[in-house]
Structure formats: structure tokens, C-alpha cells
Amino acid sequence: MSVVADSHAIFWYLRGSDRLSSAAAEALRQAERTDGIVVSVATLVDLWYVTQTTQGLTVDDLAGLRATLDSSAKYVLEPIDVRVVDASTTIPRASLADPWDRFIVATAKALDLSLVTRDGPIQKAAIVPTIW
DSSP states (O other): OOEEEOHHHHHHHHHTOTTSOHHHHHHHHHHHHTTOEEEEHHHHHHHHHHHHHOSSSOHHHHHHHHHHHHHOTTEEEEOOOHHHHHHHTTSOTTTOOOHHHHHHHHHHHHHTOOEEOOOHHHHHHTSSOEEO
């Protein structure tokens, strides 16, 4: 089993945060043990933006997350390729205006995977199956 992790989900998971729901944590653990956790490269930009706009994440936190993602086959950094771009253009802008969310959801759609997210607009849009 493999899943796509939204930005907050992978950050909290790698930090061992209790902010994940039990279903989200279990889905990520199972994916890590089997086929791997997919992380869109859009997540790296999304989290960099967070380092610039809030105090919830530092540049050092992001560097640590990136090092973990780069150093293990348990995590798959998925590029924004033509499949993802094509999937993103099928998402109504009124449903998801945030460009990073659109690329993350499009990654799950292109790969036909569930997305681990607590993001309300993503869940409400029901474009891909979500786990929380």
C-alpha cells in the first residue's frame, strides 16, 4: 500500500506529532512498511512558503525533513510531471484555489492513490480519496 502525504501530514509524521489522527498515522505507518509514502515536490515549496510566512516551521526543520526524504527509499519524492499537470487542470479552481494543494491532490489523482490530509477544502472537494 502506498499513499500520498499532504504537507502537514508528512511533517507531523516525521516529527512523531500527536496531531495526526489515528487513521492517518496508521496509513502512513503501513505505507512506510510496504510501498512507501509518496510526497509531491510541491510539498517542499509549500513548506518553504510556511517557513517564510509563519513560525510553525523553520528553515532548519525543512532541511531536516528534506534530508530524511532524500535518504530513505521509504519516501518517494514525486515530481510534477505531465501526468500531474494534466490531473491538476481537471480540478475546478473553485474547489481548490491554492496551487500547492492543487499539485498535491493532482499527484494523488495521477497515481490513483489516497491522500493523507486533514485539509477541509481538500476533503470537501472529494477529488481523491482522503484519509484522516
